Amino acid sequence: NAGVTQTPKFQVLKTGQSMTLQCAQDMNHEYMSWYRQDPGMGLRLIHYSVGAGITDQGEVPNGYNVSRSTTEDFPLRLLSAAPSQTSVYFCASSWTLTGELFFGEGSRLTVL
Amino acid sequence: KQEVTQIPAALSVPEGENLVLNCSFTDSAIYNLQWFRQDPGKGLTSLLLIQSSQREQTSGRLNASLDKSSGRSTLYIAASQPGDSATYLCAVGRPEKLVFGKGTKLTVNP
Numbered sequence: 155n156a157g158v159t160q161t162p163k164f165q166v167l168k169t170g171q172s173m174t175l176q177c178a179q180d181m182n183h184e185y186m187s188w189y190r191q192d193p194g195m196g197l198r199l200i201h202y203s204v205g206a207g208i209t210d211q212g213e214v215p216n217g218y219n220v221s222r223s224t225t226e227d228f229p230l231r232l233l234s235a236a237p238s239q240t241s242v243y244f245c246a247s248s249w250t251l252t253g254e255l256f257f258g259e260g261s262r263l264t265v266l
Numbered sequence: 267k268q269e270v271t272q273i274p275a276a277l278s279v280p281e282g283e284n285l286v287l288n289c290s291f292t293d294s295a296i297y298n299l300q301w302f303r304q305d306p307g308k309g310l311t312s313l314l315l316i317q318s319s320q321r322e323q324t325s326g327r328l329n330a331s332l333d334k335s336s337g338r339s340t341l342y343i344a345a346s347q348p349g350d351s352a353t354y355l356c357a358v359g360r361p362e363k364l365v366f367g368k369g370t371k372l373t374v375n376p
Contacts, residue, residue: 251362
């Protein structure tokens with residue numbers, strides 16, 4: 155039972171570089187989302203999707219891009235990495251909007 | 267804007283003790299409330315989900331209650347064990363935009 159799978163688990167970038175954090179779920183969940191977790195700030199929503207082809211912004215979307223071409227995948231793109239994007243990123247999914255939320259193990263990103 | 271507060275930020279108890287974790291929120295127009303557990307360096311694991319029409323949910327030694335009118339939820343852990351040591355987070359709000367509290371770090375001492 156894979157659940158929600160995130161790759162990579164760790165990544166170090168230089169300022170200005172771009173990269174994509176991958177998220178895949180095998181539970182046929184319609185809803186998927188990306189959060190970042192920072193010390194003292196808690197979890198904050200970056201972007202979310204309620205189905206293939208549908209995405210919307212969360213609380214902290216600036217500097218991030220998403221797309222949802224399939225039900226299974228919801229990649230998060232950092233367009234030009236900044237030190238302020240150093241964080242732990244979590245992908246989550248659920249069957250319905252009001253359903254139980256399942257999280258991936260997280261991707262720890264450091265931007266130098 | 268929905269704000270979620272969890273008090274205390276940290277709690278240390280001896281093994282076997284019953285304990286209560288608190289979660290308060292400012293906007294009572296919620297769809298559901300979820301309690302999660304997070305172990306160090308790991309993702310979040312869902313513990314209990316309470317729909318807005320429900321008052322409580324139970325799973326094993328865990329019981330969560332919801333009082334929308336007062337903007338409060340509690341997570342009751344019975345007969346705590348060292349394996350319960352983790353950070354516990356609650357989340358509320360609109361379905362597509364959950365707002366998380368900052369969590370309560372629980373340590374259960376053998």
